[in-house]
Amino acid sequence: MARAGGKVILFGEHGVVYGRPALAAGLSTGATAELLSAPGLTTARLTVDPWGVTVDALAPDASTHALAASTNQLALAFGAIVAAYEQPPALHVKVKMELPSGAGLGGSAALSVAIVRAFDEALGIARSPSEAADIALRAERVFHGNPSGVDTAMAAAGGVAVYRKGQPLQPVQAKQRITLVVGHSGEPGMTKETVASVARQHAQRPEKVEQIFAGMEAIVNNGKRALERGDLVSLGQLMELNQKLLVTLVLSTPRLEEMCTVAVKAGALGSKLTGGGGGGCMIALVSDAESGKAVQEALQKLGREAFVTMV
Ligand code: PMV
Numbered sequence: 001m002a003r004a005g006g007k008v009i010l011f012g013e014h015g016v017v018y019g020r021p022a023l024a025a026g027l028s029t030g031a032t033a034e035l036l037s038a039p040g041l042t043t044a045r046l047t048v049d050p051w052g053v054t055v056d057a058l059a060p061d062a063s064t065h066a067l068a069a070s071t072n073q074l075a076l077a078f079g080a081i082v083a084a085y086e087q088p089p090a091l092h093v094k095v096k097m098e099l100p101s102g103a104g105l106g107g108s109a110a111l112s113v114a115i116v117r118a119f120d121e122a123l124g125i126a127r128s129p130s131e132a133a134d135i136a137l138r139a140e141r142v143f144h145g146n147p148s149g150v151d152t153a154m155a156a157a158g159g160v161a162v163y164r165k166g167q168p169l170q171p172v173q174a175k176q177r178i179t180l181v182v183g184h185s186g187e188p189g190m191t192k193e194t195v196a197s198v199a200r201q202h203a204q205r206p207e208k209v210e211q212i213f214a215g216m217e218a219i220v221n222n223g224k225r226a227l228e229r230g231d232l233v234s235l236g237q238l239m240e241l242n243q244k245l246l247v248t249l250v251l252s253t254p255r256l257e258e259m260c261t262v263a264v265k266a267g268a269l270g271s272k273l274t275g276g277g278g279g280g281c282m283i284a285l286v287s288d289a290e291s292g293k294a295v296q297e298a299l300q301k302l303g304r305e306a307f308v309t310m311v
Helices: 069-082 107-123 129-144 150-157 191-204 206-229 232-248 254-265 289-301
Strands: 002-011 022-036 045-049 053-056 092-097 160-163 179-184 270-274 281-286 305-310
Touching: 002 107, 002 150, 002 206, 002 232, 002 270, 002 281, 022 107, 022 150, 022 206, 045 069, 053 069, 069 107, 069 129, 092 107, 107 129, 107 150, 129 150, 129 191, 150 160, 160 206, 179 254, 179 289, 191 206, 206 232, 232 254, 232 270, 232 281, 254 270, 254 281, 254 289, 281 289, 289 305
Parallel strands: 045 092
Antiparallel strands: 002 022, 022 092, 022 160, 045 053, 179 281, 179 305, 270 281
16 A cells, blocks of 8 residues: 655645745645456556546547546546556556545546556556656656646655745755645645746736745745744744735635635634635634634634634
């Protein structure tokens, strides 16, 4: 059984696509992968639960018109992983997803890293987390178009870390555990679309967007120091600031805004969307488990799914 975790981005999403740093925390939930016995298989096969989908690996140049778009994408992403092996493994891997997809919680990266780990285990290949992340990134490119690599790096390594494109993860020593409430807007996250929308804004007004990214970078640096000091109040304020910058780039939705407002009213120290935005999840920082429960209940009263997690 191979595993990989999801993640939440505490600060710096989107800027990270442009070489700025992001601060992220690994989640213990993610994806588990196991190999099924499949004698006589000639190509690799993937089953994903609870999606109820089974696909065979597709080469990037395969003719795909006969498949539904989402199945097609999964088969191509899986094919990108399989193609990274010198001898493409004709194995049947079954992955159980513990995170919703399109939530901004790095579910697809957890899926890809879990597959790499299951194959490596079966084939006796030893790989560092960053090498596993590099292979999983090939699949993320199919899912997301232009991923920064933060999701795959975090899925492979876990913990709390600063990520910058093309550089090794920089682990952060948080002074104390922090408690977060994760709330799902119920709207599908649209990472591919929001990343493309930011790219259009960047092409039109590069100075303005770079200025926003510079602000996010300062927030990441201050956030790292606040984590190291265990300064929850500053962390909460930085989340609020980061959210304002994300709003400037039109990445939030009325529902995410409402959830952030309700979370703070219910006692959260700060809140923001997490991941690609345009839907998906928000996070709220709380001082302890009891406050987390109050915020969770307030979000549930709005009809949203929410859970409390420790980082
Ligand atoms: O929505 P998620 O979980 O894939 O997170 C996306 C984070 C972005 O910074 C918006 C994109 C990226 O690839 O880093």
